[in-house]
Amino acid sequence: MLYSEEIQIFILSLQVAGVGVLVCLPFALFAGWILSRKEFFGKSLFDTFLSLPLVLPPVVTGYALLFLFSDGSILDRWFGIGKMDILFTWIAASLAAGIVSLPIMIRSIEVAFSSVDKNLEFVSRSLGTGYWLTFFKITLPLSRKGIYAGIILAFGRAIGEFGATIVVAGNIPGKTQTLPLAIFTSLQTGDDQSALRYILLSVVLAFFVLIVHRKLINH
Template sequence: MINENLSPLFLSLKIAGLSIIFVFITGVFLARFLSRREFFGKNVIEALFLLPLVLPPTVVGFGLLLIFGKNGFIGQWLLKYDIQLIFDWKGAVIASIIVSFPLMYQSASGAFKTIDERLENAALTMGASKWRVFLTVTLPLVWPGLLSGLVLAFARALGEFGATLMLAGYIPGRTDTIPLVIYFAVENGEMEKAYFWVAIIVALGFSTIMWLNWWTKHNVRRFEYEEKK
């Protein structure tokens, strides 16, 4: 029986949870804003949003290091307020935000583009405010797409490795997320420890995807049932 300290599990869940709150809010807001607007430079902006999805995580981490490091323009500003991101769990949150944001944005953007604007306009002509239309008309229609993006972004944040290692490093008890623990356990020949954490993160990822698939199929069946009534 492995007597394993579970702090990497709780740290990984905390980092993924905090990052996904920011990712969900900003991803939905930006996707909503850009999905209905066309302007010069929009493609460039969306390409920048999605760039972390195709870049190697170490490249993303290197870029974050240049920005948030002691010599970076944001890092120097943060140091004035005694805020340290390098070799700290908060740096892992930043890394998770950057690598998971493209999944949330892409899913939200696709969901908003499928909405028939006539439904929203009809609600507006009946006297509903824009905020009420968003909550009562738009959000229920796009929620399946938003939930898919949320779950996938959370799973990506939970499994983030390269950018986290570059920015936050590996400090037991402070930045030792599950992927980092697995990597250094293998490096040190602690295979039993590596097997344990691999099983944990595979179980988390598998259960997350299974739940999403179940939820999607359940709601499709419910929609089909309501259509037949």
């Protein structure tokens, strides 16, 4: 049996990961499109920069976000972000989860775009359809499955986000405590029973994500 506290944590986790991934999606589409379609000076540097969160310890990514969102940072001076009090809210947790899983999403979308036959895009244009309309009528529908696969995989990674989240959002029960943080707390306080239930939930979720992902890329 699940207690209401666990249901709340479960829903918060889905919310944090889902919103984080969706907020980062436009950027991932844009970056994937650039990497698959454009050649420019410094492209490999750009590519490397986007992949950083994949290899950096998430704590470092979290620290970078903390730095950007705190009072007096560049973002604060430009957009007044410090006054929005994003830090230590579920929104901060979302952003952390989204950014840590961004490289996975970008990579999948880049591959999806690259696998679209460029001849088809050219044919569409030579039939009188402009570049962007062709993107929406040909490129996007033909890479749809790969994009979904990227989203779901990134979602799976976002659910498990710990290091960056704890730095920018803390571990506030009922506010920013997601599944991994709840597991950590339960283990710390010796509540093995709850820990086990959270772990089980995580495993089920992971299975679900991987099965959906597999279905998408096999089609």
